Amino acid sequence: MADTSIGTPEQLRDPNYTPPLYKAVPLGIQHVLAMFVANVTPAIIVAGAAGFGFGSGSPDFPELLYLIQMSMLFAGLATLLQTITIGPIGAALPIVQGTSFAFLPIMIPLVAGKGVDALAVLFTGVIAGGVFHAIIGTFIGKIRFALPPLVTGLVVTMIGLALVRVGIQYAAGGVPAIGTPEYGSLLNWSAALVVIFVTLGLKFFARGMLAVSAVLVGLLVGYVYAIFTGILTTDAIAASWSNAAPFALPVPFKYGAEFSVAAILGFCLMAFVSAVETVGDVSGITKGGAGREATDREIQGATYADGVGTAVAGMFGAFPNTSFSQNVGLIAMTGVMSRHVVTCGAIFLIVCGLIPKVGGVIRTVPIEVLGGGVIVMFGMVVAAGISMLSDVDWSRRNMVIFAVALSVGLGLQLEPAAVAGLPDTVRVLAVSGLLPAAFIAIILNLVLPEELAAESTEEVAGGLSGRETWGKQPEGIPLETPRH
Structure with a gap:
């Protein structure tokens, strides 16, 4: 108000x-x-x-x-x-x-x-x-x-x-710590969880500026927690201050x-x-x-x-x-x-x-404290994308576009070695996953007809489920997923 x-x-x-x-x-x-x-x-x-x-x-x-x-x-x-x-x-x-x-x-x-x-x-x-x-x-x-x-x-x-993935790695101790006994320790995760719980508590139960700056306050609380638990020393803080x-x-x-x-x-x-x-x-x-x-x-x-x-x-x-x-x-x-x-x-x-x-x-x-903050922030990025997708009319055409683009983009993120044979320039762009997914979605959205033939959709689904009737709905139930 x-x-x-x-x-x-x-x-x-x-x-x-x-x-x-x-x-x-x-x-x-x-x-x-x-x-x-x-x-x-x-x-x-x-x-x-x-x-x-x-x-x-x-x-x-x-x-x-x-x-x-x-x-x-x-x-x-x-x-x-x-x-x-x-x-x-x-x-x-x-x-x-x-x-x-x-x-x-x-x-x-x-x-x-x-x-x-x-x-x-x-x-x-x-x-x-x-x-x-x-x-x-x-x-x-x-x-x-x-x-x-x-x-x-x-x-x-x-x-x-x-x-x-970056958020989880940070909460566990950071990329440089991977492979060490400290990576993924309960102490590291406790610092990240303190940030997450404080952030969520303020976001949902506080009002005004406290709610607006919930992530920042969560990090400050996690920072103090790190000092008390020995993750961060006052000597390191003093050295950082004096060197700047x-x-x-x-x-x-x-x-x-x-x-x-x-x-x-x-x-x-x-x-x-x-x-x-x-x-x-x-x-x-x-x-x-x-x-x-x-x-x-x-x-x-x-x-x-x-x-x-x-x-x-x-x-x-x-x-x-x-x-x-x-x-x-x-x-x-x-x-x-x-x-x-x-x-x-x-x-x-x-x-x-x-x-x-x-x-x-x-x-x-x-890095563990920062991990708690970025887990919340990066999760909110995903949630924002899903919120934008809620405006989509989930016809069979749009579902196929989304499925193909997501499969290729996310697959390349998870398995970058799959394109190791590509030239360096193309490989760097491909392993991001983002650009291939966006390119596929844009092109398919422009070239595919507004409604795919029912037979083509059923054929794809039949190969996945083993049933030729996939995609058909009982009478009285609309094919498209209702928008919320």
């Missing part, structure tokens, strides 16, 4: 309304609390996949701090693009930008086990994908027909499924640039999915906050900001930025549509991004 003490109902629905500063600042920080953990987590996951930055004594430790710092700084700058706007860039709406989980299944294979050296290829791909994403803004309205909920819901579900600078500016092309067809294609193809997600978020904001449909100008401006924000971020060592869906729900909950509230949150993020000591503290969060 909207807080009418902040303004009149008409003012609360106006993106250009500026609430009193003493109310705007806490509301802006509330937006940051809702997205903070999800925003910095991809940097930690990519560093872990590449195999650097863990432990304050690691020679690559400063690199991880830098990636965390850039995640905060450029999330804030990209958010300012959306709220303040520059020409056609930005929607002039309260859109919170942050590091996208969607690109992780592309980024992890690119850097796996390659250390800091792999970042040149990665960030070159980020820049190219950002430029392509901005170009999509010029024709975003014309390609929406090719990406219905069947496709986007499948892709979002696949993103979550690709990442849930009090202030630092971003460095352009810090990791250089290296051309890779696989990286560029992967980021460009995922830009389509990210663009359509942004369209959904913009529509959710205008409906939830103002009770109206988003305009073409708002959708186009938001897509431009996504792309430009990502391209600029890549130049300084930050990951792709996109609109954050959790903040869409926060706007609907508070009823405050003011873009200037989100601007306050963006400034807070920028300040944090210029202070590496903030990143130093974040990095001391034990």
Whole structure:
């Protein structure tokens, strides 16, 4: 319910309304609390996949701090693009930008086990994908027909499924611990479970800011638990704090640039999915906050900001930025549509991004504690995809499209060695599972007739079940699954 003490109902629905500063600042920080953990987590996951930055004594430790710092700084700058706007860039709406989980299944294979050296290829791909994403803004309205909920819901579900393994590995002790006696210990899992239980308790039984920042509070409780149980020592915290600078500016092309067809294609193809997600978020904001449909100008401006924000971020060592869906729900909950509230949150993020000591503290969060948080977050990604799929009309045609795309995509994720004979570029794209699944779903959705012949569906099912009557229903029962 909207807080009418902040303004009149008409003012609360106006993106250009500026609430009193003493109310705007806490509301802006509330937006940051809702997205903070999800925003910095991809940097930690990519560093872990590449195999650097863990432990304050690691020679690559400063690199991880830098990636965390850039995640905060450029999330804030990209958010300012959306709220303040520059020409056609930005929607002039309260859109919170942050590091996208969607690109992780592309980024992890690119850097796996390659250390800091792999970042040149990665960030070159980020820049190219950002430029392509901005170009999509010029024709975003014309390609929406090719990406219905069947496709986007499948892709979002696949993103979550690709990442849930990471959450379990973190909760068990992290990838570096695999094969050691500590991996999967009860102590490790106890830290993760503390985070999960606290997060769920706050999410369902608390109200206001506590409920909004449930994951963050859960991590803080898990952090304290880790100190008391000896998983984390105060010496490690002090070393992390002292080794981080009090202030630092971003460095352009810090990791250089290296051309890779696989990286560029992967980021460009995922830009389509990210663009359509942004369209959904913009529509959710205008409906939830103002009770109206988003305009073409708002959708186009938001897509431009996504792309430009990502391209600029890549130049300084930050990951792709996109609109954050959790903040869409926060706007609907508070009823405050003011873009200037989100601007306050963006400034807070920028300040944090210029202070590496903030990143130093974040990095001391034990991997087991972080595992509890990402299990919840990645599970929510899967749930979001399933929610999008609930809008699909589950005809026989759509079921076949979904089945084939999911089987190939998930199968390649589970068994990457199956495509070992492919050229390196194609193999990297294939083992993500995401891109093959999206490609198959898009193509089949465009070329298959609206309703498959009953005989063809029955023939496929008969081969699976041994019954020629599969797909037939008793009289009076509709063939399609009812939509809920």
